[in-house]
Amino acid sequence: MFLKKITLLREEIQSTNRYPFSIPAIRTLDEINLQSNVTFFVGENGSGKSTLLEAIADKCEFHTAGGGRNNLYDVYAADSVLGSYIRLSWLPKVTNGFFLRAESFYHFATHIDEVDESGFKDYGGKSLHEQSHGESFLSLFLHRFKGKAIYLLDEPEAALSPTRQLTFLRIIHDLASHGNAQFIIATHSPILLGYPYADILSFDGEKIEKIDYEMTEHYQITSYFMQHRERFLEELLKEEE
Structure with a gap:
């Protein structure tokens, strides 16, 4: 661990x-002590998990639309509001790493097309735009992720099938x-959250708290749906009288 x-x-x-x-989760935040090499941020949309992840990326001097320290390109509204209000404590500090933001990955891929002079060796040997969305994510993970580094990933499952989530x-x-x-990963994926050596931090309450995998809404809803699919859908889709 570094951070x-x-x-x-x-x-x-x-x-x-x-x-x-x-x-709420940001307003009540004092400090978070990271105790695992893999930490997941979970919570509903708007709960603050991506906001905090983006702030960490900003303090690491990674591009907040996606990339590392050396990826410089312009994207509208890519600045972090929270970044100036947090402090990161390292032992030891690392400067290598990457911030993946699924929603702006297209802009990162275009940037790489414009600046790459190595034959895309860090991306599987061809432009990320010439690969499917899922292939481009895996190419990034397999070829650019290496060495002592910190990786901040915002919803990496967005482009990955269940099988490729297992590969990831x-x-x-x-x-x-x-x-x-x-790794610090914001995710909605019950597959990724199942990684057995990770800590899971929930942003859904009044404050950020560590929870067990089986206590996540992602696990509970998925498990209940798989076991009671017909009843679940009947209740969900029934017409109002």
Whole structure:
């Protein structure tokens, strides 16, 4: 592990009524102690998990629309609001890594097309635009993710089939289990959340709390749906009287 603690600089905040400090999980944040090489952020849309992940990327000096320290390109509204209000504690500090933002990956791929002079060796040997969405994500994970680094991933499952999510779990394990990489991942995937050596931090309550896999809404709803599909759908889709 490299990143040990995330601290909110409360003395710098002028008002908790303004975004993003109005988000309950952010408003009540003091500090997060990271204890695993793989940490998942979970929560409903708008719960603050992606906002905090983006702020971490900003403090790491990664491009907040996606990329590492050396990826410089213009994307509208790519700045982090929260980044100036957190402090990261490292031991040791690393500068290598990557921020994946699924929703703006197209812009990153276009940037790589414009600047790559190595035959896309870090991306499977061809342009990310010449690969399917899922293939381009796996090419990134397989070829660019290496060495001592921190990887911040916002919904990486967006382009991955269930089978490829399992492949991605193996990639995470190979990198993290040797102590060469740290992952912080915001996700809705019950498959990725099942990684047995991870900590899961929930953003759904009034404050950020560590929870067990079986207590996540992602596991509970998926499990119930699989076991009671017909009853679940009958209740969900029945017409109102």
